[in-house]
Amino acid sequence: MLIMRVLQSTSLHGYALAQRIHLLSSEVLAVEEGLLYPTLQKMLLKGWVTAEWGVSETNRKVRFYRLTTDGRKQLKAELSEYDRVTQAIQEVLRTA
Amino acid sequence: MGELFRRIRYLLNRHRFDAELENDIEFHREMAAQAGCNNFGNTLRIREQAREVWGWTWLDRLLQDLRFGLRILVRSPGFTLVAILVLAVGIGVNVCAFSLFDMIALKPLPVRDPGSLVRLERRSPNASTDGVPYTSLLFYGRNAKTLSAAIGVLGVPPMQVDDDLQSASASFVTSNYFVELGTPVGYGRLFVPAQDDAPDASPSVTTQRSSTGQRSCLICPTWL
Numbered sequence: 001m002l003i004m005r006v007l008q009s010t011s012l013h014g015y016a017l018a019q020r021i022h023l024l025s026s027e028v029l030a031v032e033e034g035l036l037y038p039t040l041q042k043m044l045l046k047g048w049v050t051a052e053w054g055v056s057e058t059n060r061k062v063r064f065y066r067l068t069t070d071g072r073k074q075l076k077a078e079l080s081e082y083d084r085v086t087q088a089i090q091e092v093l094r095t096a
Numbered sequence: 097m098g099e100l101f102r103r104i105r106y107l108l109n110r111h112r113f114d115a116e117l118e119n120d121i122e123f124h125r126e127m128a129a130q131a132g133c134n135n136f137g138n139t140l141r142i143r144e145q146a147r148e149v150w151g152w153t154w155l156d157r158l159l160q161d162l163r164f165g166l167r168i169l170v171r172s173p174g175f176t177l178v179a180i181l182v183l184a185v186g187i188g189v190n191v192c193a194f195s196l197f198d199m200i201a202l203k204p205l206p207v208r209d210p211g212s213l214v215r216l217e218r219r220s221p222n223a224s225t226d227g228v229p230y231t232s233l234l235f236y237g238r239n240a241k242t243l244s245a246a247i248g249v250l251g252v253p254p255m256q257v258d259d260d261l262q263s264a265s266a267s268f269v270t271s272n273y274f275v276e277l278g279t280p281v282g283y284g285r286l287f288v289p290a291q292d293d294a295p296d297a298s299p300s301v302t303t304q305r306s307s308t309g310q311r312s313c314l315i316c317p318t319w320l
Contacts, residue, residue: 014120015127033124034142037117041149045106047098051116062123063116 001082002029003039004067004075007049011066013056014040040065048074106150117146208278214243233270245276257303257311264303264311271316274302287316 006012006020018031043049048071051063067075106113121139147153169176207213216236217226228236230248237246248270254263271292292300299317306312 013123015124018124033121033128034138034145037121037142038145038149041117041146045099045102045149045151047102056123058127060123060126061119063120 001075001078003031003036004043004048004071004078007065007067008072008075011052011054011064013054013062013064017065043071046070046074103150103152107152107155114143114147117143212244213277216246237272245272246270247273247276249273252315255313257313260311262310264313266313266315268317269314273314273316287314292316 002021003017006017006024012020014033014036018033018036021029021031040049043065044051048068049065050068051065053061054064056062121142125139215226216228217224218228228248233246233248236243240246248268250268252266252268254265257264269287271287271289274286275289286302287300291297299315301313301315303311303313
């Protein structure tokens with residue numbers, strides 16, 4: 001979900017994606033490569049992202065991942081689900 | 097549906113996809129090394145995990161097992177040869193037996209509509225016969241409502257035809273034999289009721305040679 005949210009605004013390559021999540025979460029969250037790439041492959045399989053060739057900052061050919069329309073729909077669904085669950089948890093923590 | 101297409105596309109372009117992923121991971125590794133964190137983890141393991149996502153690992157494992165089995169067989173040729181021979185004999189015998197059975201028992205009669213043929217039989221409490229008097233046959237043919245036609249066949253002793261070593265089997269038949277049955281025939285013309293039933297028609301014969309080479313003759317005599 002976080003990967004898709006970051007890709008919503010811009011297309012990035014794998015390393016930049018991991019870095020961005022790490023920075024945006026104030027270095028609390030770190031996406032391991034062992035999780036990142038299998039997840040990206042799964043999203044490619046489901047058609048939520050596509051990969052296009054581009055050139056990195058260091059002038060190296062690398063693939064940039066971009067969110068598709070299906071991906072955006074999936075992101076919306078997952079965000080609303082996450083909100084629902086978080087709210088439920090908050091309720092229990094607050095009132096129990 | 098789209099997912100299935102993507103899976104198949106992956107299967108067909110396996111190498112390219114794998115190479116692309118390897119490139120991505122290499123790049124990530126370089127950037128991470130530049131930034132100073134060297135605990136990348138096992139590259140091969142990551143690639144394997146990524147490959148498992150596409151769902152074709154069962155195929156890979158199957159091919160691996162087949163290749164392994166083949167290697168083992170090649171290493172012991174004697175055993176392989178015997179096994180193949182035994183299988184060949186077993187399968188061959190079964191195929192032969194079944195085709196023989198098929199030829200003899202299961203093939204339908206070579207007539208136009210075998211399901212509609214019936215044989216008339218006369219019964220008494222003690223006996224039955226499928227001989228029917230000629231006049232009864234004519235009567236049934238003309239008046240029966242459930243029968244479209246009545247064909248009569250009378251077997252007669254075999255006869256010598258030309259110089260055949262085997263004698264030819266012969267039967268007298270009514271002129272509507274071929275018309276009703278739709279049987280194919282060898283030499284001679286087919287019996288035609290209009291022609292062969294005429295009072296001044298001469299007897300005509302058709303012959304047939306079976307697959308075993310025996311000749312059989314069908315004779316349309318002048319009936320009384």
